[in-house]
Amino acid sequence: MLKRALAIITLLIIGYWIAQGLAGVPFGQDRMLVGQYYLDHVKAQTGSVNAVTAIVVNYRGFDTLGEVTVLFIASTGVGALLWKRRKERTAKTEGSIVLTTGTRLLMPFIILFGAYIFIHGHLTPGGGFPGGATIATAFLLLYMAFTQYEIPHKAFEKTEGVAGMSYVLVGLIGLAIGGYFLYDWIWQTWGWGVNNIGRLFSGGFIPIIYTLIGIKVGTELSGIIDNMLKEEVSE
Amino acid sequence: MISAYYFGAISLILIGLYAVLVKKNVLKMLIGLSIMESGVNLLLVSVGYISGRSAPILSEGIGPKGAVDPIPQALVLTAIVIGVATTALALSAAIILYEKYGTLNVEEIRRLRG
Numbered sequence: 001m002l003k004r005a006l007a008i009i010t011l012l013i014i015g016y017w018i019a020q021g022l023a024g025v026p027f028g029q030d031r032m033l034v035g036q037y038y039l040d041h042v043k044a045q046t047g048s049v050n051a052v053t054a055i056v057v058n059y060r061g062f063d064t065l066g067e068v069t070v071l072f073i074a075s076t077g078v079g080a081l082l083w084k085r086r087k088e089r090t091a092k093t094e095g096s097i098v099l100t101t102g103t104r105l106l107m108p109f110i111i112l113f114g115a116y117i118f119i120h121g122h123l124t125p126g127g128g129f130p131g132g133a134t135i136a137t138a139f140l141l142l143y144m145a146f147t148q149y150e151i152p153h154k155a156f157e158k159t160e161g162v163a164g165m166s167y168v169l170v171g172l173i174g175l176a177i178g179g180y181f182l183y184d185w186i187w188q189t190w191g192w193g194v195n196n197i198g199r200l201f202s203g204g205f206i207p208i209i210y211t212l213i214g215i216k217v218g219t220e221l222s223g224i225i226d227n228m229l230k231e232e233v234s235e
Numbered sequence: 236m237i238s239a240y241y242f243g244a245i246s247l248i249l250i251g252l253y254a255v256l257v258k259k260n261v262l263k264m265l266i267g268l269s270i271m272e273s274g275v276n277l278l279l280v281s282v283g284y285i286s287g288r289s290a291p292i293l294s295e296g297i298g299p300k301g302a303v304d305p306i307p308q309a310l311v312l313t314a315i316v317i318g319v320a321t322t323a324l325a326l327s328a329a330i331i332l333y334e335k336y337g338t339l340n341v342e343e344i345r346r347l348r349g
Contacts, residue, residue, distance in 0.1 A: 007256040018245050019237055027238035028286035035283075035306045039291065039299040041284045051291035056312055067313050074320030081327040125290070129316045185305040198294050217316075224323050228330065 038120070047187045048122040048203040056127065057206045061182035065167060068213060072164065073222040084232040091229075095145035103145040110138040119215030122203035128210040133219025139222040143229055151226050156219045163216040170205055170212075240281035247274030261329045261339045265322065272318045276311045283307030 011128040025031075032039075033062045038059065039051055056064055094100070116132030117124075174183030186192050187204025197200040247270055254267025283304035289297050291305035329339065336344050 001283065004257055007253060010256070011253055014252065015245050016248050019241070022241050022245075022282075023284060024236065027240060028284055030285050032304045034283075036299070038305055039293070039302055043293060049292055049294045051293060051302065052308045052312065055305055055309040060309065063313065067316055070317055071320050074324050077324050078327045081324070081331055123292075123294070125292070127312070129312065132269075133319070150239040150306070221319075228327065230297075 003054070009217050043197055044207065045188075046204055048196050048198055049121050050124065053121045053123075053127050053206060053210070054203075057121075057209050058182075058184055058204070060172070061209070063173070064209075064213070065182070068216060070166065071217065071220055072160075075111070075224050078224050079225050082227045086233050088233045089150065089229065090231045090233070091147045093143065094147055099141075100145045102227065103141045107138050107141065110141070111135055114138070114214065114218065119207055119209045121201065121210040122206040123198065123200070128213030129217055131210070131214040133217030133221060136221030136225065140225050141197050142226060152224075152231075155225075156223060160216055160219040160223070162213045166213050167209060167216075170209060174205075181187060185196040238281070240284070241278065244274050244278035244281060247271070247277060250274075259340050259342055261332060261341060264341075265325050265329065268325070269318070269322060272314070276314055276318075279307045279311050279314070 003121035011053065017194070021168075038055055042048060042051045042054045046047060046054040046058045095103070114131045116128040116131075118128045121127035121131070124178060140152055171182040174185050175181045177185040177189055184204040193202035193204070200207075242265075249276060251271030252268070254270065255264050258264055258267065258349040283306065285303045288301055291302040291308065293299065293302060320344045332344065333339055336347050338344065
């Protein structure tokens, strides 16, 4: 009881402290400096309509490469922590008929929706990371519905590696053409899709990189799900 | 007077911190961490909000003067992904803890370690 009271007092102090810190940051006022630059130039410089996507993939593409690396390290870490000599699915009860039928019907549409999210990343809210997570939920559904199901490991690992390497490759092509890593060669050198801003075929390399990220995130999260759901079996 | 959005974000952070400080089950502590993370994300996004402006997608008549700050949103996108990654790692650590000690109660784990 004493511990709980102490915790609440600590929390109130911390809350007051954060609120004091935010007192100098009035809500809803225009404080943009760099943001305004991005908003003014995003269409001319990247061809993307969605400013958030343009910042994540184009202006700060190198950051995003680091972020993808963090996700890769996390999935490797999950694999290493949960490593066993022999792992199998040990679920005993089959999913109910609602779950199995629903999974069979919905599975392609969920993957289609995920692909839609990451292909249209430069036009609508979303992008590679939410799209990949959506695709991973389709595989999570399969795991929940069928006791014997496993993802095709070899194919998934290869797809993941190829997607990650292609991201670096796109950046290296930019280095060769424009002089710096992750230079947007499709937009700035070729000017491909200039008359098409706001439609699917525009945005330079943003749709390409987001497709690669979507595939990578989808396979990685499916791998994490697979690692967590399987259990050790004695030989 | 503090804005309702800031108040909600700070409340989420404090609720998460309370779970981390008081709860004894590792899974509940991890849920607390996730709640804290949502609070921080909400705080960042609401710092970037500008009254009366729309999402930073410059189509359908929304010009550069009609959109909110896109940078906090890009940062939060990054933070969400990193949050998923760290949560997955922490959960696998919890799985190993349970396999090793047969319990998720931190005090018992401390006692079993001796």
